[in-house]
Amino acid sequence: MYRASNFIPDPYQELLDAKPLRSLAPMFPAPMGVNVNQSSTPPLVCVTPVGQFPTGFGAGNLPAFGSFATFSVTANGVSYAGTSANGPIDATPISAYKTRSGMPVDGDDPYSGNQTLSSERKRRGRPPGSGASRADGSNVHMTFEALRRRHLQMDETQDASRRADLKAGAIMMASNIRANSGKRVGTVPGVEIGDIFYFRMELCVIGLHAPSMGGIDYMTTKFGNDEDSVAICIVSAGGYENVDDDTDVLVYSGQGGNSRNTEERHDQKLERGNLALERSLHRKNEIRVVRGFKDPFCLTGKIYVYDGLYKIHESWKERTKSGINCFKYKLLREPGQRDGAAIWKMTQKWITNPATRGSVLLADLSSKAEMLPVCLVNEVDHDKGPGHFTYTNQVKYLRPLSSMKKLQGCGCQSVCLPGDSSCACGQHNGGDLPYSSSGLLSCRKPIIYECGDSCNCSTNCRNRVTQKGARLHFEVFRTTNRGWGLRCWDPIRSGAFICEYAGEVIDELKVNLNDSEDDYIFQTVCPGDKTLKWNCGPELLGEDSPYVTADEFEPLPIKISAKNMGNVSRFINHSCSPNVFWQPVQYDHGDDRHPHIMFFALKHIPPMTELTYDYGVAGAESSGSGSRRTKNCMCGSRNCRGLF
DNA sequence: GTAGAATCAACGTA
DNA sequence: CTACGTTGATTCTA
Numbered sequence: 001m002y003r004a005s006n007f008i009p010d011p012y013q014e015l016l017d018a019k020p021l022r023s024l025a026p027m028f029p030a031p032m033g034v035n036v037n038q039s040s041t042p043p044l045v046c047v048t049p050v051g052q053f054p055t056g057f058g059a060g061n062l063p064a065f066g067s068f069a070t071f072s073v074t075a076n077g078v079s080y081a082g083t084s085a086n087g088p089i090d091a092t093p094i095s096a097y098k099t100r101s102g103m104p105v106d107g108d109d110p111y112s113g114n115q116t117l118s119s120e121r122k123r124r125g126r127p128p129g130s131g132a133s134r135a136d137g138s139n140v141h142m143t144f145e146a147l148r149r150r151h152l153q154m155d156e157t158q159d160a161s162r163r164a165d166l167k168a169g170a171i172m173m174a175s176n177i178r179a180n181s182g183k184r185v186g187t188v189p190g191v192e193i194g195d196i197f198y199f200r201m202e203l204c205v206i207g208l209h210a211p212s213m214g215g216i217d218y219m220t221t222k223f224g225n226d227e228d229s230v231a232i233c234i235v236s237a238g239g240y241e242n243v244d245d246d247t248d249v250l251v252y253s254g255q256g257g258n259s260r261n262t263e264e265r266h267d268q269k270l271e272r273g274n275l276a277l278e279r280s281l282h283r284k285n286e287i288r289v290v291r292g293f294k295d296p297f298c299l300t301g302k303i304y305v306y307d308g309l310y311k312i313h314e315s316w317k318e319r320t321k322s323g324i325n326c327f328k329y330k331l332l333r334e335p336g337q338r339d340g341a342a343i344w345k346m347t348q349k350w351i352t353n354p355a356t357r358g359s360v361l362l363a364d365l366s367s368k369a370e371m372l373p374v375c376l377v378n379e380v381d382h383d384k385g386p387g388h389f390t391y392t393n394q395v396k397y398l399r400p401l402s403s404m405k406k407l408q409g410c411g412c413q414s415v416c417l418p419g420d421s422s423c424a425c426g427q428h429n430g431g432d433l434p435y436s437s438s439g440l441l442s443c444r445k446p447i448i449y450e451c452g453d454s455c456n457c458s459t460n461c462r463n464r465v466t467q468k469g470a471r472l473h474f475e476v477f478r479t480t481n482r483g484w485g486l487r488c489w490d491p492i493r494s495g496a497f498i499c500e501y502a503g504e505v506i507d508e509l510k511v512n513l514n515d516s517e518d519d520y521i522f523q524t525v526c527p528g529d530k531t532l533k534w535n536c537g538p539e540l541l542g543e544d545s546p547y548v549t550a551d552e553f554e555p556l557p558i559k560i561s562a563k564n565m566g567n568v569s570r571f572i573n574h575s576c577s578p579n580v581f582w583q584p585v586q587y588d589h590g591d592d593r594h595p596h597i598m599f600f601a602l603k604h605i606p607p608m609t610e611l612t613y614d615y616g617v618a619g620a621e622s623s624g625s626g627s628r629r630t631k632n633c634m635c636g637s638r639n640c641r642g643l644f
Numbered sequence: 645g646t647a648g649a650a651t652c653a654a655c656g657t658a
Numbered sequence: 659c660t661a662c663g664t665t666g667a668t669t670c671t672a
Contacts, residue, residue: 161654161655161656162655162665163653163654163655163665163666165653165654166653166654166665166666166667169667169668170667173667173668199653199654200652200653200654200667201653201667201668204667204668210668210669211650211651211667211668211669211670212651212653212666212667212668212669213650213651213652213653213666213667213668214650214651214652214668214669214670215651215652216651216652217669218670234652235652236652237652237653238652239651239652239653240652242652252652253652255650255651255652256650256651258651258652260661260662271671272650272651272670272671273651292652299659300654300655300659301654302653302654
């Protein structure tokens with residue numbers, strides 16, 4: 001983590017970092033490195049001979065490879081010009097990409113989360129392309145998720161699953177809260193290659209793929225003086241016998257005739273989507289491709305990955321195994337795009353066999369302190385690793401837990417259930433259990449109380465999530481311009497628990513004594529709107545907001561230093577357009593002023609996307625002593641505040 | 645303008 | 659865990 005300067009031009013910057021992976025992999029087929037087996041010397045640690053600086057800023061001149069001297073971070077006041085950030089590796093992909101998709105990703109033309117549903121309804125009937133439909137895709141997506149989470153929470157309370165995705169979608173449609181509602185050929189503003197989705201309705205509300213079930217989206221558009229009906233987006237999700245093993249080729253089946261009962265099966269006809277695909281073959285227009293994958297964390301679930309633009313190169317008829325005549329369309333991925341589904345397949349391979357990951361400096365930075373190994377990689381320069389620290393996933397408190405206030409427990413048999421008014425933990429959390437049945441956070445709150453030792457319920461209780469620890473395949477990686485960062489091989493769903501901010505709780509009075517610790521101190525500074533409005537669902541439904549606004553926000557006294565000891569959290573960089581947020585959680589003691597700091601996904605995070613959270617604006621609370629230094633943020637997103 | 649048909653969902657249950 | 663049945667939303671088509 002390198003806090004003095006930060007360049008994250010947009011939330012998808014990480015994939016630019018990811019890009020070199022494939023190109024570099026053949027050059028470094030074997031782990032490069034050092035101390036792959038650390039088990040004899042826990043708790044580790046690796047030491048960097050060249051410190052925390054990117055090459056080209058002094059430290060890189062040191063000829064110190066291989067010598068293991070301890071370093072301390074001395075990153076005071078260094079700032080970089082944006083141009084110096086260009087590493088030799090990702091320059092070409094960046095420019096190639098940027099000319100393709102002209103729109104910024106995370107703009108700040110938000111549909112305001114303060115409006116109620118009823119006021120939104122007045123927007124009905126606006127023509128496409130105006131008003132709310134122009135709203136930024138990221139905000140629309142997050143609004144959908146917030147509504148879906150709230151509906152799911154209410155449905156689970158009544159023990160009735162009624163498709164929260166469709167309910168949220170219906171509200172979005174009725175209020176015209178959607179992005180890119182006018183159909184188009186080619187790139188959709190705000191949707192990046194590699195973006196992931198968990199429901200078809202998500203594709204719909206952001207304007208990537210309009211049909212809620214159908215696999216082929218098409219429209220009539222002009223080609224010179226002609227008009228033609230052409231395909232604009234297809235979903236390949238396993239419903240037909242498609243050939244999609246190759247990352248750049250897709251053999252897509254036409255639609256129709258594919259009924260589950262044999263009586264209804266019939267040959268496909270050249271109409272609707274099939275006709276559009278045929279016309280696209282002749283018109284050679286770009287077609288967006290969404291590929292479906294099995295969700296590794298939910299065996300019945302599916303994840304949709306946007307894989308960029310393809311073109312149809314040939315078509316033919318073919319008799320399928322089920323005996324019907326079927327149209328086949330061979331699509332090739334347009335060159336010059338960054339990897340989408342390819343990254344997915346690559347990381348899945350690494351998860352199955354971590355030895356296949358190249359450029360590895362250390363197979364497990366945590367020395368088995370985490371359930372899953374934490375990979376340390378560098379594929380951008382010769383830095384051998386972050387400065388010395390002790391890996392721990394615990395928080396070291398000032399006082400022993402036994403001397404702290406006890407947390408009250410519930411008396412539930414077996415597991416706690418939503419809607420059970422006799423569950424003390426549910427009441428403690430304001431009436432609702434904070435997590436869905438699949439363990440996702442429903443709502444950001446000032447503090448969350450998980451069940452603990454004083455509860456009667458079992459460890460299977462859904463109100464025990466963060467206490468079980470991180471279960472992701474993390475990777476600490478070298479960034480091109482902001483020191484070390486954290487990313488993950490797994491897809492992370494919005495609301496999923498990521499990790500705790502581990503380290504040493506420090507006394508507020510001592511904060512200013514050791515300035516070099518400043519870069520690794522966590523404080524509950526008020527975050528930006530993206531984080532505060534994470535749960536705008538209730539507001540849109542006319543309910544009271546369960547969280548506070550920036551004005552009402554009150555920081556907690558807790559401060560945690562990860563300088564000398566910590567976990568992967570210490571490598572999470574700042575962004576004004578973050579994909580992670582912090583959330584206080586209690587489960588093993590009752591001192592609400594010193595809770596655990598847990599990180600959750602702010603939105604769906606594709607594999608290999610850098611994790612970032614909003615450090616907040618330092619000094620905003622005017623607390624004088626104890627507030628950390630303000631630093632210039634160069635993150636470059638349109639809603640960058642300039643400081644953090 | 646509108647009803648009906650078509651469709652590579654998503655859940656719950658067996 | 660896979661199969662099957664149920665309840666579906668959006669958009670296209672007639």
